[in-house]
Amino acid sequence: MPAETATTHxxxxxxxxxxxxxxxxxGQVRGIQGMVDDDRYCIDILTQISAVQAALDKVALGLVxxxxxxxxxxxxxxxxxEKTEELMAAVxxxxxxx
Amino acid sequence: MPAETATTHxxxxxxxxxxxxxxxxxGQVRGIQGMVDDDRYCIDILTQISAVQAALDKVALGLVxxxxxxxxxxxxxxxxxEKTEELMAAVxxxxxxx
Amino acid sequence: MPAETATTHxxxxxxxxxxxxxxxxxGQVRGIQGMVDDDRYCIDILTQISAVQAALDKVALGLVxxxxxxxxxxxxxxxxxEKTEELMAAVxxxxxxx
Amino acid sequence: MPAETATTHxxxxxxxxxxxxxxxxxGQVRGIQGMVDDDRYCIDILTQISAVQAALDKVALGLVxxxxxxxxxxxxxxxxxEKTEELMAAVxxxxxxx
Structure with missing residues (x-):
């Protein structure tokens, strides 16, 4: 991983x-649990799930x-x-x- | 949501x-945090992220x-x-x- | 399918x-074949493939x-x-x- | 692109x-046009679209x-x-x- 102070782009x-x-x-996943528990409207919960998936994609891209x-x-x-093959399989x- | 005892299919x-x-x-997301903290191999962390994405998809499909x-x-x-339009936008x- | 003259939203x-x-x-797929044949830059070809996938998604959403x-x-x-199960499996x- | 005779893995x-x-x-896309034209069952058409998406993914991975x-x-x-940034944006x- 690049150093903490590195300017990343x-x-x-x-x-x-x-x-x-x-x-x-x-925290978002816990929030979604709360929404399900409170029987919140499905569409609003789905919107949160899509936001979590987009956030996880960003983490994944950082690792790729x-x-x-x-x-x-x-x-x-x-x-x-070997490491290139592993990269491709992960993508x-x-x-x-x- | 269907009753707890409902047999779902x-x-x-x-x-x-x-x-x-x-x-x-x-729990899986916390586990991934631990892997990043321990500088585990990127590919192993990416495998876990893909597993979380698949699990979130399953939750989303349940809500759809x-x-x-x-x-x-x-x-x-x-x-x-209106609710059909919301369904389509969520999908x-x-x-x-x- | 809705009538040709139907205003769709x-x-x-x-x-x-x-x-x-x-x-x-x-036509776009044929265009991509031409780009591969001409040894065009991979990234430009990948951009076209992403555009085709987005267009296919739009067709798929119309059918869903x-x-x-x-x-x-x-x-x-x-x-x-039965038809709801088929819908979910397609999604x-x-x-x-x- | 690797030579025609190269054993790829x-x-x-x-x-x-x-x-x-x-x-x-x-050819698959033309086939889907025929299915739409013949008013074939939406789910069967959607199955074909998913197959085309998977095939396009394979082409894309070859280019990545x-x-x-x-x-x-x-x-x-x-x-x-620069080329690494382009790779990441394409992924x-x-x-x-x-």
Missing amino acids: GYTATKDQLLKRLKRVE DEHTRHCVMGAEGEERE ARLMRRG | GYTATKDQLLKRLKRVE DEHTRHCVMGAEGEERE ARLMRRG | GYTATKDQLLKRLKRVE DEHTRHCVMGAEGEERE ARLMRRG | GYTATKDQLLKRLKRVE DEHTRHCVMGAEGEERE ARLMRRG
């Missing part, structure tokens, strides 16, 4: 940024960025080949959602 | 089932099912028209993830 | 509108809308139950893309 | 393989693989930085479908 995320986003997602820049590019030969799973 | 989910799934998602069966079909005329957001 | 689409969108998608309004709501009892496939 | 695709897949997608292995890894310094669009 695009999809790059520091460890601290990823942890903050995940903490927020955790990290893996590409450091794990893949930091490796050579057979190891780089495929994210596109297919599971 | 397909995508229908009882309130209790939705809450259990959301509780599990909350609920909205279709009760809110849309329980309404008539203009109100049914579009889920397909586009955000 | 939201996701509802007439048969003619669906056919026009699909014709355009067909059609199925909900006519097939599901036009049926009763056991048949409506799940679209969310998971395949 | 994982997501890597030769130019010829990409063109064949795209040709098949073109190509871009990663050749454009990104073949570049250095500022150019590699984000594919995840969001448009």
Whole structure:
């Protein structure tokens, strides 16, 4: 992960940024539990779920960025080949959602 | 939401089932925070995020099912028209993830 | 499908509108073949593929809308139950893309 | 693009393989037009659209693989930085479908 003080751009995320986003997602998921418990209108709950999925996608893209820049590019030969395959399989799973 | 004791099939989910799934998602998100904190391998963390996305999709489908069966079909005329539009907008957001 | 002259709103689409969108998608796919043949820059080709997927999603939403309004709501009892399950399975496939 | 005779693995695709897949997608889209024209059951048409989406995903992954292995890894310094950003933006669009 880039240093805390690094100015990140695009999809790059520091460890601290990823942890903050995940903490927020955790709170959003608890909020959705509350909405279900209170029998809130389905559509409003679905809107929150879509927001959580978009937030998780952003975390995922930060990790894909990290893996590409450091794990893949930091490796050579057979190891780089392997890490590229892992990258592609991860992107495929994210596109297919599971 | 169908009664707790209702035998559900397909995508229908009882309130209790939705809450259990959301509780599990909350735990998974905390688990992902731990993996990031421990600098675990990006690909392993991405695998967990894809699992959370799939679990959230299942919760969302339960709510889409609920909205279709009760809110849309329980309404008539203009109100049914409105709730159908809301259903379609929710499905579009889920397909586009955000 | 709603009559050709029907004013559609939201996701509802007439048969003619669906056919026009699909014709355009067909042309876009041929265009992508040309870009691959000409060894155009991967990112530009990927941008076109994302545009085709968004267009196909729009066609799909038109059909989900059609199925909900006519097939599901036009049926009763056991048949409506069956068509609702089919609707949910189709939405799940679209969310998971395949 | 890897040579025609190259044994590809994982997501890597030769130019010829990409063109064949795209040709098949073109035929599938024409097939869907026929189904709409014949007023075939919406759910059956939706099943075909999901199949086309999955096929397009496969083409896209082949191009992401190509871009990663050749454009990104073949570049250095500022150019590699730029091509990595382009890769991430393309992956984000594919995840969001448009």
